[in-house]
Amino acid sequence: MNNEKTVWLLTKKGILGLDGNQIDNYPFQGMPVSRGDVNGDKIVVIVNKCEIWSYSNACWFKELAAETTLNCIKLGLDNRIIVGTANARVAWVNNGSLEFIDSFDNVPERKEWYTPWGGPPDVRSLAISKDGTIYANVHVGWIARSSDNGKSCKVLKDGLEKDVHHVAVHPLSASIVFAATAEGFYISYNHGVTFAKRNNGMPYFYQRACAAFINRDVYIASTSKGPHGHANALLFRSENEGKIWKMVNGLPGDLSKNIGTFHIAIAGGGKAYVVVEEKDLYETVDFGLNWKKVDHDFPEISSVLVIK
Numbered sequence: 001m002n003n004e005k006t007v008w009l010l011t012k013k014g015i016l017g018l019d020g021n022q023i024d025n026y027p028f029q030g031m032p033v034s035r036g037d038v039n040g041d042k043i044v045v046i047v048n049k050c051e052i053w054s055y056s057n058a059c060w061f062k063e064l065a066a067e068t069t070l071n072c073i074k075l076g077l078d079n080r081i082i083v084g085t086a087n088a089r090v091a092w093v094n095n096g097s098l099e100f101i102d103s104f105d106n107v108p109e110r111k112e113w114y115t116p117w118g119g120p121p122d123v124r125s126l127a128i129s130k131d132g133t134i135y136a137n138v139h140v141g142w143i144a145r146s147s148d149n150g151k152s153c154k155v156l157k158d159g160l161e162k163d164v165h166h167v168a169v170h171p172l173s174a175s176i177v178f179a180a181t182a183e184g185f186y187i188s189y190n191h192g193v194t195f196a197k198r199n200n201g202m203p204y205f206y207q208r209a210c211a212a213f214i215n216r217d218v219y220i221a222s223t224s225k226g227p228h229g230h231a232n233a234l235l236f237r238s239e240n241e242g243k244i245w246k247m248v249n250g251l252p253g254d255l256s257k258n259i260g261t262f263h264i265a266i267a268g269g270g271k272a273y274v275v276v277e278e279k280d281l282y283e284t285v286d287f288g289l290n291w292k293k294v295d296h297d298f299p300e301i302s303s304v305l306v307i308k
Helices: 108-112
Strands: 006-011 014-016 032-039 043-045 049-054 059-065 069-077 081-085 090-093 096-101 122-126 133-139 145-146 153-156 164-169 177-181 184-188 210-212 219-223 234-238 264-268 270-275 278-283 301-307
Touching: 006 122, 032 301, 043 069, 043 301, 069 122, 069 177, 069 219, 081 122, 133 219, 133 270, 153 301, 164 210, 184 210, 184 219, 210 264, 264 301
Parallel strands: 122 164
Antiparallel strands: 006 014, 006 032, 006 301, 032 043, 043 049, 049 059, 069 081, 081 090, 090 096, 122 133, 133 145, 145 153, 164 177, 177 184, 210 219, 219 234, 264 270, 270 278
8 A cells, every 4th residue: 555645435345446446455355344444554444344454564454353233443542443332332452352441331321321213322433532532422322531541431411412423523623522413513622521502504403424624624514404314414514613604515405315424534635525325425625615526436335534
């Protein structure tokens, strides 16, 4: 792998490049790949919802075959692998096994977690700030935070909507954490101690994805009328940390499917990618103001991974 920035599409049919072709020489060719993360020269991906594979030093390595569903994955500052799993649990990957974090399992709010359909809650997304603070979005059950690599854990809920769909951190400021929720966009400037709701300019508020650009304080967030089909999904951007939102240009209006968690990826500079209708890929080069479709037919895209 060369040092040039590359974009991988993690799809139901494996890892594809922007040209729609499979990337070369990986051992799980054609298998569904759902989530991934990059830190320096190390890459990790979730395969078939239960395996973790890593790539470093020009080699692929199978880190784990789990007996539970893996929903999301991050690399810590020290390149340790952390995952969010079914039944709302968080674990480190240690010597081929899941080492579940007791402090997360034992938070008092766990008894209040639920899903709208009556099933067990999930950890839907993870984020790690520049200072190593770990955030886990529970669906449904706010955001949990650990500032000491899991030794202790606290549920953040002051000013925050309970139904969180995506947690993200600012790429440069360690104290800023923000979230896409069923009631809109929320942002905190103090590691999640308190949150503020910011929806001005949006016609409706149901959100599943959010992100911030690296080189400029521009935020983007998806919105729709609700979780189901014909949801009139749209994409908005803000140049003032969510105080005012404006709809972007170039995307199809009123999408029938939501722009989901992990369907927005920032690629550095003013470039980013968004997945619409779960298979069409759009690119921006001007910090999200204008978008243009990438002219290829893709299988269902689970997420977009920017290789640095």
